[in-house]
Amino acid sequence: MNKKIFLWIIWILILTGILAGTAILSFCVGAASIPLKRIFSLILEGGGSSEYSILFDIRLPRILLGFAIGGALALSGVILQGMFRNPLVEPYTLGISGGAALGVSLNMLLGLQRSFGALTLPFSGFLGAISVIILVYSLTVRKGALRIQGLLLCGVMISFICSSLIMLIMALSRTEDLHGIVFWVMGSLEEPSWFLIKTVSLVSFLGLVISYFFCFDLNALSLGEEEAQHLGINIERSKRLLFILASVLTGFSVSIAGIIGFVGLVIPHFVRMVIGRDHRILLVASFLSGAAFLILCDTLARTIISPLELPVGVITGIFGGGLFVYLLSKKGHSF
């Protein structure tokens, strides 16, 4: 067995360990303190008590959602940074989150959620994300070639337009809706619907599997587009499919959890610095680290000022940004 693959397996085991540890920690701590011993007996006893429902109806769904969304965001960050060869790209730079936030804000302004139920919220978010994706995509695809610089600029501009429109909506909306919009924009892993949690987990996992069909394409793209083509990669097709994959992953995440920044930007960087830049390990390592990172941040968000709860986006921003600046200053790093 060669050294590189051995090292990769070790890394996957370490990261899985960290992920499992974080999940268990998150399962055990919270506003209602339930001692570890009691947890074991609760699991054995089965449902019924209120403590059991805190564990399995409140904490477990959040852990699962953190896993799915953290993984999906980090994965789409790796994919986008790889195909753009630009370290500053993240899922939200392309305007996808802006579109989703706009969709949700519109929903709240029009009161759709009150008349048709809470499920319309993620649905309208997804609709917003998809429309932005289609818009950005059709604006930047000319003569069959996906222009990467254009895509980036277009995405940033659409982000600005969306956030201006959201502010307009905020100015027009009633106070009680305003609160909802603000909280949604800040991001949260609270999601009552098991159906949505299962859907996003499935999407996120499938995303990881599909991304592995493109690991060599991404490796080749790190040399530049023309070089990748010389290595036999059909880059137009690969870029298009990778862009769609990253968009769908982000669209699903944003429409369910709101805007959770920094996971897609910081985690891929972090993993690249520590483990290396071969996409064969980078994809899965980022997925696992992103999942662990988001679960950890959510646990902090729940516990720091409990019984109140902080928006998880605040924690990922402060924590992720801080960690990133520290690493950057510690070790001269270039993309």
Place this chain on the structure above:
Amino acid sequence: MLQVHDLTCGYDTKFFLKNINFKIKEKEFVGIIGPNGSGKTTLLRALTKIIRPRQGSIYLEGDNIENLTFKELAKKIAVVSQGLDMELRMEAEEYVLLGRIPYRRGWQFIEAHFDRDIAEGAMASTDTLKFRDRLMENLSGGERQLVVIARALAQQPKLMLLDEPTSHLDITHQVAVLDLLKRLNSNNGLTVAVVLHDLNLASEYCDRLILLQDGRIYKIGIPQEVLTYQTIEEVYKTVVVVKQNPVSLKPYVFLVSQEGQKQRK
């Protein structure tokens, strides 16, 4: 093995190459020369399907390249481009292994043993095994160029295209790179087409030269036919003197400065 038939192509609406016709025979060592902007790089890009022809066609071993996938093409033609990204944080061996990408099969994520053996062989024949664990960005320009050629060899191509492989190199590495190509050409039967700026290197190493001017072929032939002072003065608009290299008997182009010309008069 390569046949370019009435090729016209370019970017957007401008036509860079017009009515190009030539053939490259198997095991030939062909130089492509011409002034800046005459279409040398564009020609190479057309040969690898990066630019599609507007008119005419290109045949590789009898197949029209339009009908070959990029993957099939990458198994037959390897390209050494101009100016590799300087900040490439990748070990030389990993970089050479990228040359095996066209050969990977469906679910194969890890290189097979023979992929490693081929990569190692490519590094051995370019004398780069000693750099295998060094990062590409830490190699000197000449060392890096040899590793890039090793990657191209790992693709096991029939034809290797190189775009100014000797620019920015000192004479030691210029000769090392071209000697290596010549060796691969005569020992392994690799067909080589190389874009060169240095007319004297082109004259010394190439069997045949293709001289381009403004996107058209000005002249094709052995160095003695192409590198005459009339042709060069006509195409490059520069006064030169052509003499024979006393050892290889190939033509050698001397540049004459303006002052030198005055003194002579």
